[in-house]
Amino acid sequence: MNRLAIDLHNVHKSFRRTKVLRGMSLKVERGRTFAFLGRNGSGKTTTIRMLLGLLNQDLGAVRVLDHDPAFEPLAVRASVGYLAEDQTMYGWMRAGEILRFMAPFYPTWDHDLALKYARDFEVPMQTKIKHLSKGQNVRLGLVLALAHRPELVILDDPALGLDPIMRKQFNRDLITHLQGEGRTVFYSSHLLYEVESVADEVAILDDGQILRQSGTEELRADVKQIILNHNAVSTLTDSAKVLDQRPDADDMAVVVVGAESAIEHLRNEGVQHRVVDLNLDEIFEAYVMGQGSDPSPEPAPEMIPTEA
Amino acid sequence: MLLRIEKGSAVPISRQIGGQIAMLCASGKLPPGERLPSVRELARELAVNQNTILRVYERLVSDGLLEMRHGQGTYVSLSAQNHSLAVHRQYLLEEIRQLARQGISLGLSSDQLHELLSEALQQLAVSNEEEAKI
Numbered sequence: 001m002n003r004l005a006i007d008l009h010n011v012h013k014s015f016r017r018t019k020v021l022r023g024m025s026l027k028v029e030r031g032r033t034f035a036f037l038g039r040n041g042s043g044k045t046t047t048i049r050m051l052l053g054l055l056n057q058d059l060g061a062v063r064v065l066d067h068d069p070a071f072e073p074l075a076v077r078a079s080v081g082y083l084a085e086d087q088t089m090y091g092w093m094r095a096g097e098i099l100r101f102m103a104p105f106y107p108t109w110d111h112d113l114a115l116k117y118a119r120d121f122e123v124p125m126q127t128k129i130k131h132l133s134k135g136q137n138v139r140l141g142l143v144l145a146l147a148h149r150p151e152l153v154i155l156d157d158p159a160l161g162l163d164p165i166m167r168k169q170f171n172r173d174l175i176t177h178l179q180g181e182g183r184t185v186f187y188s189s190h191l192l193y194e195v196e197s198v199a200d201e202v203a204i205l206d207d208g209q210i211l212r213q214s215g216t217e218e219l220r221a222d223v224k225q226i227i228l229n230h231n232a233v234s235t236l237t238d239s240a241k242v243l244d245q246r247p248d249a250d251d252m253a254v255v256v257v258g259a260e261s262a263i264e265h266l267r268n269e270g271v272q273h274r275v276v277d278l279n280l281d282e283i284f285e286a287y288v289m290g291q292g293s294d295p296s297p298e299p300a301p302e303m304i305p306t307e308a
Numbered sequence: 309m310l311l312r313i314e315k316g317s318a319v320p321i322s323r324q325i326g327g328q329i330a331m332l333c334a335s336g337k338l339p340p341g342e343r344l345p346s347v348r349e350l351a352r353e354l355a356v357n358q359n360t361i362l363r364v365y366e367r368l369v370s371d372g373l374l375e376m377r378h379g380q381g382t383y384v385s386l387s388a389q390n391h392s393l394a395v396h397r398q399y400l401l402e403e404i405r406q407l408a409r410q411g412i413s414l415g416l417s418s419d420q421l422h423e424l425l426s427e428a429l430q431q432l433a434v435s436n437e438e439e440a441k442i
Contacts, residue, residue, distance in 0.1 A: 033357065171355040179358055180348065193316035197356045217360070220320050274409075277318040 002066050005030045005152050005184040006051060011060035013046055013208075020046045021057070022208040028186055028201075030151075033179055035195040035216075036188040037284060038205035044188040045085055047205070048156050051186075052082055065152055078106065081150035085157050087141035091130030095123050095140050099147070106148035114147035120173065135162050142170075146177070153178055155187035159194055167191075171198050192280040202280075204287050211287045216280075223283045224259035227251050228266070228273040236273075239265045244290035255286040309338065309345060313354055321356060326364045327399060333373050333384055334392040344374065344382045371395055 006028035013021040020043045028034045038044045049055040051064050053073030062069055069076045089098055095118065103109040118125060121139035124132070132140065138158060145153060159167050175198065178185050189195050195202065196216055203213040214222065223243070226236060233245070233252045240262035244255040255278070256262045266273050278286070311328045313321060332338040344350070347365060351358040365382050368374040372391035376382050385391070411421045 168355050172352055175355060175358060176348075176352050179351075197313065197315065197321050197354075197360070200357060200359055217320060217322060217363075277320070279316050279318045281316060282318075 002063070003029055004063070005032075005065055006034075006186060007061070007063040008047070008050075009061040011047075011050070011057045011062060013043075013050065013055065013057050020208055023060070024205070024209055026203055026210055026213065028184060030184050031182045032200045033174070033185045033198060034187070035199035035202045036186060036205065037190075037192065037195065037202055038188070039190075039288060042205045043208045044205060045156055048082075048154055048186075048188065051154060052076060052080065078108075078148075079151045081145035081148065081153040083138070083141045083145040083155045083158055085160070087137065089129050089137075089140065089144075091128065093129055094126055095129060095132070096125035098129065098140070099125075099143065102144055102147070109148045111147070113149070114143055117143040117146055117173075121169075135166055138162060139166070150183070152184045152186065155185070157188050157190065159189060159191050167194060174198060192284055196280045204284060206288045219283060220277070220280070222259055223255065223257055223278060223286065224263075225253055225255050225276040225278055225282075226259070226262065226266070226273050227253050227276065228271060232266075232271045232273070235269050235271050236262060236266060242290075243286040255283075255290065309350075311350075311354060313356065322360050322364050322367075325354070325356070325361070326367060329364070329368060330371075330373060330392045330395050330399075333388045334396050336389070338384050338388075340384050340386045340388050342384045344384070346381055 004027050006026065008024055008026040011021050011024045012019070024043070024047065026047075036044055036047070046055065050057055050062055051069060053069030053076055056070045064076050065079055067075045090101075093101065099111070099114045099118065103111055103114070118140070121143060123136055123140045123143060127136075129137070129140070138160065139162075142155075142158065145155070159170065162170055171194065174185060199216050201213065201215050202219060204211045212219070227248065228236065228251060230247070230250060230252050233254065236242075236254055236256065237245075240259075241257040242254055243257060246253050253276075259275070263273070263275060309329075309332065311325060313324055317324065319327075329338070329344075338344075344365070345353065347358055347361045350356075351361045354361075365374060365376070369376055369382075372385060373388045373395065374382050375385045408421060411424070416424075
């Protein structure tokens with residue numbers, strides 16, 4: 001058995017002339033909780049639909065639990081639980097009815113578990129789906145995604161419609177029911193501060209490419225902001241990969257990758273500096289806004305407000 | 309054991325949890341020999357990844373604050389208070405350094421900074437006295 005639950009290699013996908021994915025590669029080990037981060041329109045949902053065999057790639061390789069979803073979509077879906085971003089269910093059914101309706105599609109469906117989740121998530125069983133609130137709708141979708149005890153759970157922005165209490169409850173369920181049982185969870189999100197406490201690993205997707213894949217804690221240790229005098233910036237930029245830099249009076253605030261060795265370098269060179277820890281939001285912003293690509297500093301004068 | 313996690317903080321969650329447990333050991337609220345919640349229990353309670361909790365426990369074990377007894381769980385070590393003082397000295401020094409930096413950038417002298425620290429200590433002593441009276 002492959003130790004990877006998901007393996008994407010150099011995947012390209014275009015819709016007419018719009019390139020959505022351009023050479024995306026991603027590996028998710030079994031048993032990990034993996035957060036897939038990206039702005040709206042960065043290609044998250046396209047990737048997820050590809051994992052389920054709902055879309056085919058133009059180029060590249062997609063493996064999900066040792067299957068190719070394009071050729072064996074049923075094998076994939078039998079062992080994957082999926083919650084779509086805009087999960088639509090038959091509005092005329094009652095919540096209890098859709099649970100019974102879904103059961104025969106999955107050989108491993110555990111109806112007692114479905115009822116337990118429905119209770120835990122406070123889904124009213126007698127209410128018609130079209131009358132459920134947005135939060136209840138998401139939670140019902142989750143019940144449907146989890147009740148066949150899937151090995152891999154793919155959730156497209158599950159926290160979107162949930163209030164803070166339900167989000168915490170959801171995280172808790174994810175930790176006890178999924179992480180605790182060694183299952184792989186792959187979920188996309190915008191709520192970075194929610195992701196940090198739960199995810200083993202994160203990937204930042206932007207403009208159809210993965211800018212960074214890393215353990216959550218390692219990422220925070222690796223990417224830091226260093227504040228130092230204008231004149232000393234080159235000592236830093238010559239030795240470390242720079243994601244973002246902005247002036248701060250006489251100083252420059254520089255976000256670097258490889259913070260540990262960069263700091264050591266500055267110390268060896270005797271350069272005065274200050275290190276600022278960044279939260280996940282700030283790291284994400286540095287990658288996406290700075291594009292994380294061009295290490296040669298190109299100060300953008302139009303970015304500095306000039307009005308007196 | 310009551311821990312509080314600040315989401316979105318620049319302080320990583322593992323360090324928040326580790327710091328708070330060290331604080332509880334130092335203050336004696338977690339006395340030596342006390343059993344800590346299991347990794348699973350604490351992960352569930354805080355809604356935090358189990359691996360994160362495990363790493364925190366492992367680090368505190370290597371710092372000498374906690375000990376893992378095989379098959380029994382995690383306990384506050386008997387010499388925790390000595391160790392936690394050493395661990396805390398590090399945290400405190402860092403905080404004080406930040407404050408000192410702020411003071412220096414405001415143009416305060418070393419004497420003025422010392423004066424401020426004495427004043428803060430005095431205020432604490434007074435408020436402690438008042439508490440004692442109640």
